[in-house]
Amino acid sequence: MIPAPDDLRPLELTEFGAIRGSVALSDPLSLRLEPGTVLGIVGPNGVGKSSLLAAIAHSGVASYGRAAFGDEDLGGLRAKRRAQVVSLMAQDHGAPGELRVSELVGVGAWASGRAHPAEAVAAAIARAGVSHLADRRYGTLSGGQRQLAQLARVLAQNTPIVIMDEPTSALDLAHQRAVEQMMRGLGNQGRIVIAAIHDLSLALNACTRVLLLDPGGASHSGPPQDVLGPDRVFAAYGVRTTIHTTPQGRRILAADD
Ligand SMILES: Nc1ncnc2c1ncn2[C@@H]1O[C@H](COP(=O)(O)OP(=O)(O)OP(=O)(O)O)[C@@H](O)[C@H]1O
Numbered sequence: 015m016i017p018a019p020d021d022l023r024p025l026e027l028t029e030f031g032a033i034r035g036s037v038a039l040s041d042p043l044s045l046r047l048e049p050g051t052v053l054g055i056v057g058p059n060g061v062g063k064s065s066l067l068a069a070i071a072h073s074g075v076a077s078y079g080r081a082a083f084g085d086e087d088l089g090g091l092r093a094k095r096r097a098q099v100v101s102l103m104a105q106d107h108g109a110p111g112e113l114r115v116s117e118l119v120g121v122g123a124w125a126s127g128r129a130h131p132a133e134a135v136a137a138a139i140a141r142a143g144v145s146h147l148a149d150r151r152y153g154t155l156s157g158g159q160r161q162l163a164q165l166a167r168v169l170a171q172n173t174p175i176v177i178m179d180e181p182t183s184a185l186d187l188a189h190q191r192a193v194e195q196m197m198r199g200l201g202n203q204g205r206i207v208i209a210a211i212h213d214l215s216l217a218l219n220a221c222t223r224v225l226l227l228d229p230g231g232a233s234h235s236g237p238p239q240d241v242l243g244p245d246r247v248f249a250a251y252g253v254r255t256t257i258h259t260t261p262q263g264r265r266i267l268a269a270d271d
Pocket residue numbers: 034035039057058059060061062063064065066210
């Protein structure tokens with residue numbers, strides 16, 4: 015694992031939310047995330063998960079309320095300082111297709127002003143398992159390969175807050191498992207990981223806490239097994255579910271029929 019930065023502090027959202035057009039997407043959210051928290055954000059399509067992530071990262075989505083890292087208001091930070099605090103692995107994987115993977119990952123290291131960018135890039139590429147793709151142009155990669163390249167970019171940025179938008183959506187079983195382990199590992203280092211997740215079993219196994227966004231605007235946060243209990247899941251998704259536990263202790267949330 016790439017060593018974590020020194021400044022690990024809580025993230026505090028106060029009456030916070032994302033705005034699209036002039037409309038607030040959810041009720042105001044107040045949440046304190048301690049270092050080491052791996053927060054899964056779940057909820058139906060279009061409920062505002064990606065918008066909330068982008069609003070916290072101040073990446074192209076307006077917000078109201080306050081998001082503070084320790085005593086620093088994320089909204090008031092200069093771009094370079096913000097890039098040292100928070101990284102975003104976005105869902106659409108947008109990047110110029112001519113960029114080589116090593117250059118894309120270099121953007122992550124450059125954005126946060128890493129002292130030894132070449133070493134940071136090599137370490138991040140190796141950690142994300144894309145060394146064999148380092149010289150390939152981004153536009154020639156498969157969907158899953160792009161997702162892993164974006165993961166490497168975020169690792170190279172090496173921030174105390176790591177935001178991931180559906181980080182396993184294009185990945186095969188082995189890479190899903192690797193990313194799940196990485197999410198837990200980043201949390202164990204004391205970073206704050208916030209991930210929008212559709213795979214509720216992943217949320218159960220990877221996260222220390224879950225935030226469920228309801229279509230009506232309300233939200234519920236707490237331990238994964240509580241928030242993803244059958245009643246709340248039914249209220250949000252309209253599907254009856256049960257949490258099963260495998261003999262090895264993994265939890266699987268499955269529809270009842
Ligand atoms: N670029 C945009 N401009 C205007 N509205 C947008 C834009 N992107 C998303 N929206 C709207 O904002 C709302 C929240 O979308 P968002 O992508 O945050 O939801 P989501 O929960 O991440 O959805 P999904 O699970 O489908 O990825 C939706 O009503 C969507 O139509």
